[in-house]
Amino acid sequence: MTFVPTLLLILLFIAIAGLLIAKAKGKKIPMSVIVMLGFFAVCMASIVAFIKNGENYDAYLFQQWEPLAPQEISRLVNQGHTVVVDIQADWCLPCRANKANVWHREPVVNTLAADNIILMRGDLTNPNPVVENYLISQQGHGTPFNKVYGPKLPRGVQLPAQLEIKHLYEALAMVSGQPSQHE
Numbered sequence: 001m002t003f004v005p006t007l008l009l010i011l012l013f014i015a016i017a018g019l020l021i022a023k024a025k026g027k028k029i030p031m032s033v034i035v036m037l038g039f040f041a042v043c044m045a046s047i048v049a050f051i052k053n054g055e056n057y058d059a060y061l062f063q064q065w066e067p068l069a070p071q072e073i074s075r076l077v078n079q080g081h082t083v084v085v086d087i088q089a090d091w092c093l094p095c096r097a098n099k100a101n102v103w104h105r106e107p108v109v110n111t112l113a114a115d116n117i118i119l120m121r122g123d124l125t126n127p128n129p130v131v132e133n134y135l136i137s138q139q140g141h142g143t144p145f146n147k148v149y150g151p152k153l154p155r156g157v158q159l160p161a162q163l164e165i166k167h168l169y170e171a172l173a174m175v176s177g178q179p180s181q182h183e
Contacts, residue, residue, distance in 0.1 A: 005048045012041045060104040063112065068122035070134045077154045082117045082175055084168075085156075087131060087145035089124040095144040098163040108165055111172070150175025 016037050023029045065086070073083050086103065088095035102108055112119060122131035124143055135145060138158070146159040148171040157171040 055106045059106040059109040065119045065121040068120045082150040085120050085147045087122040089143045092143040102163045152177040
């Protein structure tokens with residue numbers, strides 16, 4: 001069904017072209033109508049481009065985040081796993097931005113689906129002593145807080161609060177000792 005927005009966009013551009021031709025032939029068509037249709041066409045083109053980029057925006061629904069278990073992190077890292085920790089809260093706007101821009105993106109979801117990667121999420125939507133104590137132990141100052149642990153860096157790498165995909169990929173490469181293969 002993604003052809004429908006493209007078809008509508010083409011029809012809209014044809015209509016705008018028809019209006020411009022009619023205006024050039026002397027018809028009394030307000031320029032504001034043509035400008036508004038043009039603006040609408042640009043907006044619709046943006047939506048079509050967004051839809052067409054081929055990414056599955058529901059891929060994150062298949063991620064398996066475990067509840068944060070700080071006492072398990074070093075054991076898992078010693079077994080060769082990479083542990084990705086995400087501390088977030090529903091009321092945290094930067095956390096929502098990180099979800100939309102990084103955690104819910106299909107390439108990230110696919111990367112984090114590797115067998116050696118364990119995902120742990122701590123939720124501070126409501127008071128949670130386990131998450132609060134973990135943040136204190138990591139000298140974290142609230143949400144969002146993200147850290148990646150791995151065999152090469154068992155103490156982990158803290159990620160910036162305003163997370164970008166490249167930050168996550170760089171941290172994953174650092175803790176595993178592998179060069180980053182993602183850009």
